[in-house]
Amino acid sequence: MNVPHIMTPGPTEVRENVRLARSIRCTNPDLDYNFYDFYKETCGKIGALLKTKNHVRILSGEGILGLEAACASLTEKGDRVLVIDNGIFGEGFGDFVKIYGGEVVFFKGDRKREIDIEELKSFLESDSNFKYATVVHCDTPSGVLNNISLICPLLKEKGILTVVDSVAAMGGEEVKTDDWKIDILIGGSQKCISAPPGLTILSISDDAFNCMKNRKSDIASFYCNLLNWEKYYENKWFPYTPPISDIVGLRRAIDNMLEDEDILSRHEKIATATRNAIREAGLELYTEEGYSSTVTVIKVPDGIDDKKLRNYMVDRYDVMIAGSFGYLEGKVIRIGHMGENARIDNVSHVLFALQKSLEHFGFKCKCDMFSCFLREF
Known part of the structure; x- marks a missing residue:
């Protein structure tokens, strides 16, 4: 498997x-x-x-x-x-x-x-x-x-x-x-x-x-x-x-x-850098106030099917992110930067895969998200 x-x-x-x-x-x-x-x-x-x-x-x-x-x-x-x-x-x-x-x-x-x-x-x-x-x-x-x-x-x-x-x-x-x-x-x-x-x-x-x-x-x-x-x-x-x-x-x-003495600060720094890169790319965060250091939730751009986007990321880049459910099904995608996932190399790679996949479906990012993310470290 x-x-x-x-x-x-x-x-x-x-x-x-x-x-x-x-x-x-x-x-x-x-x-x-x-x-x-x-x-x-x-x-x-x-x-x-x-x-x-x-x-x-x-x-x-x-x-x-x-x-x-x-x-x-x-x-x-x-x-x-x-x-x-x-x-x-x-x-x-x-x-x-x-x-x-x-x-x-x-x-x-x-x-x-x-x-x-x-x-x-x-x-x-x-x-x-x-x-x-x-x-x-x-x-x-x-x-x-x-x-x-x-x-x-x-x-x-x-x-x-x-x-x-x-x-x-x-x-x-x-x-x-x-x-x-x-x-x-x-x-x-x-x-x-x-x-x-x-x-x-x-x-x-x-x-x-x-x-x-x-x-x-x-x-x-x-x-x-x-x-x-x-x-x-x-x-x-x-x-x-x-x-x-x-x-x-x-x-x-x-x-x-x-x-891991820096575990909390590591989560906070990575979460902040992720959100900043998402915003700079022209994407919109779902959360407006009260941000978690463990997950970033992003609104799906108009005209893009979240399941097709996520499946493409798996098939093309071997990276899995999540959608959501209930009233948010089909409206947002979620990146988990928690625990072992809260590492600079992991998050920079998922941002690269997300950007390339978005571009495949017609959304043009305003910056290289992984570069924007890495700039903060």
């Missing part, structure tokens, strides 16, 4: 040392007590990355598992839940809340901009009777980054638990879980962490666990029941058999990140 160079906003390229780590001989993770120590140590490393002393867990399932597990574990029938919505994934949190019987109240923001803190503050002054609130750190389909350093403390001041989807930002944007009062923070292995898809990463506060333990009704799930994970180490019992090879690979990927 020919695998193109993926420059999508997840999954991302996986470094060779991560691929090799996944190939080591397996033990029985349920019965080998050494693996419980390995798992706990790995969670500790993730906690250091996320700047938290909260409980950290690794679940077997793509990042969506974490979103549903948070809602399943916190929501009881009739609970009012605030869903902060300025994007497709932000709105999607409401579906999980409804599945478990919660009453969804949306706070809607401009989908091209980050959440307006003053508007949210005004909203909460009139209505703050919520069990918990959900917010997306980086809404990947649109590339909008929300300021969770302000949003979450504001919610906690009102006694509202905070659930943050940081799947597309964790590792590429700063996260200070404890300082920012985040009760449940959710990430995925395949984005900035640059491990293969298949794992959810969560940090869970004592407040969140206490809320789960004080429910009047049982959690309506087993696989999504986070309480099952609370005492895994003390009891030497996993709720289900962990995917050991995936977790060994994740450990190596986390070590790669911890060893």
